[in-house]
Amino acid sequence: MSYPDLDVGLSEEDIAARDMVRRFGNEVMRPIGIRLDKLADPQQVIAKDSELWDVHRTYRELGLHTRRLAGAGGAGLSPLGGIQINEELGYADSGLAISIAVAGAPFAYAAASREPELQGWAKAYAEDTKAELIGCWAITEPDHGSDWILAGEPTSSNPLMAPQLKAVKKGKEYVLTGQKSAWVSNGTIATHASLHVSLDSDQGMHGTAICIVPLDLPGISRGKSLDKHGQRALNQGEIFFEEVVIPEKYMVVPDSARVNVMLGYNTWTGANTGMSVTFAGCAKSALDEAITYAKQRVQGGVAIIEHQNIKLKLMQMLQMVEAARSLSRRTMLYNMANPPGSLSHAVSAKALSTETAFKVASEAVQIHGGNGLSKEYVIEKIMRDARASMIEDGTNEALLLRGAAFL
Numbered sequence: 530m531s532y533p534d535l536d537v538g539l540s541e542e543d544i545a546a547r548d549m550v551r552r553f554g555n556e557v558m559r560p561i562g563i564r565l566d567k568l569a570d571p572q573q574v575i576a577k578d579s580e581l582w583d584v585h586r587t588y589r590e591l592g593l594h595t596r597r598l599a600g601a602g603g604a605g606l607s608p609l610g611g612i613q614i615n616e617e618l619g620y621a622d623s624g625l626a627i628s629i630a631v632a633g634a635p636f637a638y639a640a641a642s643r644e645p646e647l648q649g650w651a652k653a654y655a656e657d658t659k660a661e662l663i664g665c666w667a668i669t670e671p672d673h674g675s676d677w678i679l680a681g682e683p684t685s686s687n688p689l690m691a692p693q694l695k696a697v698k699k700g701k702e703y704v705l706t707g708q709k710s711a712w713v714s715n716g717t718i719a720t721h722a723s724l725h726v727s728l729d730s731d732q733g734m735h736g737t738a739i740c741i742v743p744l745d746l747p748g749i750s751r752g753k754s755l756d757k758h759g760q761r762a763l764n765q766g767e768i769f770f771e772e773v774v775i776p777e778k779y780m781v782v783p784d785s786a787r788v789n790v791m792l793g794y795n796t797w798t799g800a801n802t803g804m805s806v807t808f809a810g811c812a813k814s815a816l817d818e819a820i821t822y823a824k825q826r827v828q829g830g831v832a833i834i835e836h837q838n839i840k841l842k843l844m845q846m847l848q849m850v851e852a853a854r855s856l857s858r859r860t861m862l863y864n865m866a867n868p869p870g871s872l873s874h875a876v877s878a879k880a881l882s883t884e885t886a887f888k889v890a891s892e893a894v895q896i897h898g899g900n901g902l903s904k905e906y907v908i909e910k911i912m913r914d915a916r917a918s919m920i921e922d923g924t925n926e927a928l929l930l931r932g933a934a935f936l
């Protein structure tokens with residue numbers, strides 16, 4: 530018998546939704562994620578006939594993609610029931626979990642807009658079970674990574690920190706010129722982007738705005754898919770803008786003062802709370818792989834779980850995983866009930882979950898012995914996926930420095 534889940538008070542709907550997502554994770558995400566991870570060329574991951582599209586399509590057929598759209602309604606789940614879904618997705622394959630989540634980013638902005646054209650994009654996304662509409666969140670630039678995380682600091686008004694992608698207002702239009710970095714998730718496959726731009730370079734990071742942009746406009750081009758160490762199923766790549774003209778209605782947050790509130794607090798609170806839950810799931814998957822292997826592998830004439838050092842290691846891993854799950858859930862529950870929530874807790878939960886996922890996966894590799902290094906076992910992939918998460922959505926160091934501003 531495996532160790533119990535401690536959740537109490539889940540409704541029948543919560544349990545049914547969790548089990549449905551767990552099946553999707555086990556039967557679709559996990560096996561496809563493993564196969565995509567092994568592809569030598571990241572271009573193969575996004576090929577027309579790639580299984581990546583089966584993941585996106587099935588996720589949408591299950592209706593999971595509309596959970597965060599304004600006005601779309603929840604799935605009748607309790608707050609904890611919703612959190613469990615994100616944990617399950619992170620458990621199955623963290624890179625794919627990020628890809629399907631970020632695919633909705635610009636459409637969430639569009640759903641909140643009063644502009645009929647933008648509302649039309651959100652509606653089309655909600656109805657799109659073929660995964661023809663894919664979003665990305667393009668903020669990082671080649672010369673500005675952590676700068677965006679620390680944008681809320683008073684010193685970030687330094688003009689030397691001004692973003693590279695500039696938006697210049699001309700009448701009722703904006704002209705965009707510059708680029709976003711190779712780290713943009715879904716960057717080479719996205720049809721729409723939520724895009725952070727510089728409006729006033731003299732104000733450095735304090736002079737920015739947010740627009741949503743269809744990525745088939747004249748002047749937009751993409752780089753190659755990024756070839757990287759972990760989360761290889763997650764497509765990433767550059768987006769270039771050369772005198773791209775957008776109507777002013779696409780500039781959904783033109784007011785830098787409002788963006789400063791978002792980048793100074795709300796954006797990183799929301800993003801990191803989500804990351805913490807996803808990677809608590811990833812951490813649990815590493816523990817479960819270690820327990821399963823330790824029960825099967827025989828050395829010294831007994832399953833290695835009978836050896837004291839393995840028992841002790843597994844129990845220490847369990848403590849770390851449950852601590853990460855507890856803080857991420859507690860933070861998410863508080864932040865949902867008290868928007869915009871607590872940034873200090875959000876970044877702490879993100880750092881704890883991602884570092885736990887990496888440490889636990891590394892210990893799980895040790896428990897697998899030589900097999901832990903082999904691509905025949907998923908644990909080395911989970912370790913690589915977890916390693917990326919300590920940089921993803923902000924390095925843990927930069928995030929914690931920002932969180933410290935609110936102690």
Ligand SMILES: Cc1cc2nc3c(=O)[nH]c(=O)nc-3n(C[C@H](O)[C@H](O)[C@H](O)COP(=O)(O)OP(=O)(O)OC[C@H]3O[C@@H](n4cnc5c(N)ncnc54)[C@H](O)[C@@H]3O)c2cc1C
Pocket residue numbers: 631666667668669670671673674675676678679712713714715760917918920921922923924925926927
């Ligand atoms: C898997 C993955 C997915 C991602 N997805 C997206 C996405 O969807 N969209 C997007 O726009 N970006 C995305 N990113 C980019 C990510 O947000 C950046 O990589 C991250 O913010 C760090 O920026 P950087 O890589 O430029 O590192 P740098 O900012 O160059 O940092 C290098 C080192 O210096 C430290 N450092 C930097 N500045 C300071 C400072 N002022 N004080 C103290 N220490 C500092 C950092 O902690 C780090 O150790 C993703 C990254 C990964 C790995």
